[in-house]
Amino acid sequence: MYSLFNPNQMAVTPFLFFTGKGGVGKTSTACATAVALADQGKKVLLVSTDPASNLQDVLEVELTNNPKPIPSVANLSACNIDPEQAAKAYKESVVGPYRGKLPDVVLATMEEQLSGACTVEIAAFDEFSHLLADEEILAQYDHVLFDTAPTGHTLRLLQLPTAWSGFLEDSTHGASCLGPLAGLxxxxxxxxxxxxxxxxxxxxxxxxxxxxxxxxxxxADRASFELKEIGIKNQLLIVNGLLQNHQPEDAVSTAFYKRQRDAIEQTPEALKQVMAYSLPYVSYSLTGVANLRHLFSSYAIHSSEAEETGEPIDLPGLNGVIDDFSEHNTRVIFTMGKGGVGKTSVASAIAVGLSEKGHKVHLTTTDPAAHLAYTFEGSGLRDNLSISSINPEVEVARYKENVIEQAGSGMAGEELAYLKEDLESPCTEEIALFQAFAKVVEKSEEEIVVIDTAPTGHTLLLLDSTEAYHKEMSRSTGDVPDSVKKLLPRLRNPQETGVVIVTLAEATPVLEASRLEQDLKRAGIEAKWWVINQSLYATNTADAVLKGRAISEKKWIRKVDGELAEKCAIIPWLEEEKIGYDQLKEFIF
Structure with missing residues (x-):
């Protein structure tokens, strides 16, 4: 399959950037690598620029934005740069000069445009640029490891001369997340x-x-391609959490093992050209230096060591969520969460459950997979359920075309190049999809509408502040369709709308989901349910490794149920992926 990744047995460059979507284990991998290099006698600095960083949880040391020695590891220092704090300073440097000169609603629009993920990223890039460009760093440290890398989108923007001009001060297309780099x-x-x-x-x-x-x-394939385009070609892939063996007599263990192997066989062809390693799926939590040191060894906790403590956790299944929405006749249901947590499956199961209860339901998703639409088409009770599949590529292309047509007329050369690159922002896709969702809801007044993937609070506030700008000024910073204007108040009405946050019982997905919830609260939206998906704790697995991981989930299940969620449900890790109407019924009955 793959060789095991082990920094003790390979040459390592001075700078290492760990990148990947939330929940893949990049923080624990970065920490374990840093500890291993420091144990070799190398001087190591570990830096996190992730706004949802749990670096201090993994190392079990309180960290600040200044390097701090890790007491239990000679030669290792770490710092936890707060990019959101840096982003606030950056935002103020851009907006500040206009205070007292422009109406408050205009300033609110500018501030919200600069509240997105891209602004946080550019501010973080400012912080670690000093480390990359300062020759004294190499003299002080043998290796500097970064938990989270910049995206190709941000790097391409920085390479465009227009990014450093005042062009965006006069721009009216309303899509920018960075604004002029005047603050830098x-x-x-x-x-x-x-x-x-x-x-x-x-x-x-x-x-x-x-x-x-x-x-x-x-x-990973997308990130690899993006960053190769910018010239960052020295890449390697770590497939993290690969179950090394399975117990044939344990159904969960066998299915878990097979599903992972099937996914690896379907690795994109371009990614197969990248040098690849693996790290094992381990039974213990990767927190604390002792456990981090185990990662690059063959150490495994036996089932006798994985002792369960505390009272058993008893939470309703997804049927509890469906019963609640049915009883209260909730008309619009959003599922939200980071990629990979299973929100599409949860949205589909909720739609099927409500359909089975006799409600007329429309399910819309950004998953263009034709097999979903094919499987849901049928007779009998299935007539209660209709499905649409929104193609992100089509919607984003249409949105970009409209923006360039309206705001890009008269532009040429660098200004047009900047506008086009600016529209590669993640927020562009979110706004484009939100407008497509809004159209679906507007056409489905007589149905319960279940929407897979919801907009963030940032996008809602950006659209809302743009609407306010319409009222105040004769010109606009963006074209807000009527369907979107109608949907914003509906989203804020808990009698009409229910938001379901989907997460896994692991550190990063829970912490990122918590940030997502706070983001929604800024926009005046309360999440009604949290759903903990793919839980090994909720299975009866006897596999020693999987059982150990199941026990480690309890901490995060308790945090969600006791601290974060108004209402919480749990779905066990299922032996097979549930696709299609009949299989999705098994989710809930």
């Missing part, structure tokens, strides 16, 4: 040097961390 004036040379360091294969290695599942490997 005078740093163009520093950034250029940082980008050059990233592209130098003797200095930098990009480590793509993925789980052995389809969505995670597709994300």
């Amino acid at each position: 004036e005078g740093k163009k040379a520093l950034y250029q040097k940082a980008v050059e360091s990233l592209s130098d294969r003797d200095k930098t290695t990009l480590i793509l961390v993925a789980r052995p599942d389809n969505s995670s490997l597709l994300e």
Whole structure:
């Protein structure tokens, strides 16, 4: 299959960037690598620029934005840069000069445009550019490891000269997440040097961390391609959490093992060209230096060591969520969560459950897979359920075309190039899809509408502040369709709308889901349910490794149920993927 990743047995460049979607284990992998290098006697600095970082939880040391020695590991220092704090300063440097000169609603629009993930990322890039471009760092440390790498989108923006001009101050297309880089004036040379360091294969290695599942490997493939385009070609892939063996007599263990192998066989062809390693699926939590040191050994906790403590946790299944929505006649239901947590399956199961209760239901999803539509088509009770599949590529292309037509007329050269790259922002896709969802809801007044993937609070506030700008000014910063204007108040009405946050019982998915919930609260939306999906704790597995991991889930299940969720449900890890109407019924009955 793959060789095991072990930094003790390979040459390592001075800079290592760990990247991957939330929940793949990039923080624990980065921490274990840092500990291993430090144990070799190398001077190591570990830096996190992830706004949802759990670096201090993994190392069990309180961290700040200044390097701090890790007491239990000689030669290792770590810091937890807060990019959101840096983003606040950046935002103020852009908006501040206009205070007192423009109406408050205009300032609110500017501030919300600068509240997205891209602004946080550019502020984080500013922080670690100093580390990449400062020759004194290499003199002080043998290796600097970064937990989270910049995206190709951000790097491409930085390479466009227009990004450093005041072009966006006069832009009216309303899609920008970065705004002019006035807040980082005078740093163009520093950034250029940082980008050059990233592209130098003797200095930098990009480590793509993925789980052995389809969505995670597709994300790694996309990131690999994006960053190769920018010249960051020294890449390697780590498939993290690969179950090494299975117990044939244990159905969960066998299915878990097979599903992982099937996903690996479907690895995108381009990603297969990247040097690949694996890390084992372990039974213990990867927190604390002792456990991190175990990761690169053959150590495994036996079932006798994985002792369960505390009272058993008893939570309703997904049928509890469906009963609640049915009883209260909730008309619009959103499932939200980070990629890979199973929100599409949860949305589909909720739709089937409500249909089985006699409600007329419309399910819409961004998954264009034809087999879903084919399987849901049928007779009898299935007549209560209709499905639409929104193709993200089509919707985004249409949205970009409209923006360029309206805002890009008269632009040429660098200005047009900047506008086009600006529209590659993740927020562009979210707004485009939200507008498509809004149209579906508007056409489905007589049905319960279940929507897979919801907009973030940032997008809602951006659209809302843009609407306010319409009222205040004769010109607009964006075209807000009537369907979107109607849907915003509906989303804020708990009598009409129910939001379901889907997560896994692991650190990163829970912490990121918590941030997502706070983001929604800023927009005046309360999540009604949290659903903990794919839980090994909720199975009866006897596999020693899987049982150990099941026990480690309890901490996060208790956190969600006791601290974060108004109402909480749990779905066990299922032996087979439930696709199609009849199989989805098994989710809930």
